[in-house]
Amino acid sequence: MLKEVLNHIMKKPATNLYPAQKLQMPPGFRGKLKFYPERCIGCKLCMRDCPTQAITINKLEDNKFEAVIELDRCIYCGQCVDSCPKKALESTKDVELTQLDAHKLRVVFRAQPENNSKK
Numbered sequence: 001m002l003k004e005v006l007n008h009i010m011k012k013p014a015t016n017l018y019p020a021q022k023l024q025m026p027p028g029f030r031g032k033l034k035f036y037p038e039r040c041i042g043c044k045l046c047m048r049d050c051p052t053q054a055i056t057i058n059k060l061e062d063n064k065f066e067a068v069i070e071l072d073r074c075i076y077c078g079q080c081v082d083s084c085p086k087k088a089l090e091s092t093k094d095v096e097l098t099q100l101d102a103h104k105l106r107v108v109f110r111a112q113p114e115n116n117s118k119k
């Protein structure tokens with residue numbers, strides 16, 4: 001045991017120094033979802049295909065929809081992104097989703113008059 005400790009004591013750490021050093025996620029990584037309300041047509045294919053019922057699309061008014069995503073239910077499979085015919089959903093590389101307040105795991109994306117998107 002002591003020999004093992006001495007062998008490794010001067011070596012570079014095998015793990016990353018997170019969160020001081022952040023890794024770049026690889027291409028195709030599926031992290032937190034992003035919703036583009038201006039593209040959504042309300043077809044709800046994303047809701048139908050989600051295996052964990054983590055996404056809900058609500059109609060706000062004619063041609064205006066919001067997406068409610070439960071981050072604690074989402075398994076980041078990207079099925080909703082693939083199912084959307086209008087590219088209104090996107091997987092980002094955001095992995096920092098830890099929350100002390102569970103209510104913050106329910107994210108509402110809704111169009112805003114000033115910049116057309118809200119997170």
Ligand code: SF4
Nearest residue numbers: 040041043044046084
């Ligand atoms: S599949 Fe796309 S266009 Fe259809 S409701 Fe979902 S986000 Fe909107």
Ligand code: SF4
Nearest residue numbers: 050074075077078080
């Ligand atoms: S990434 Fe998968 S689990 Fe998450 S909302 Fe989309 S379909 Fe559902």
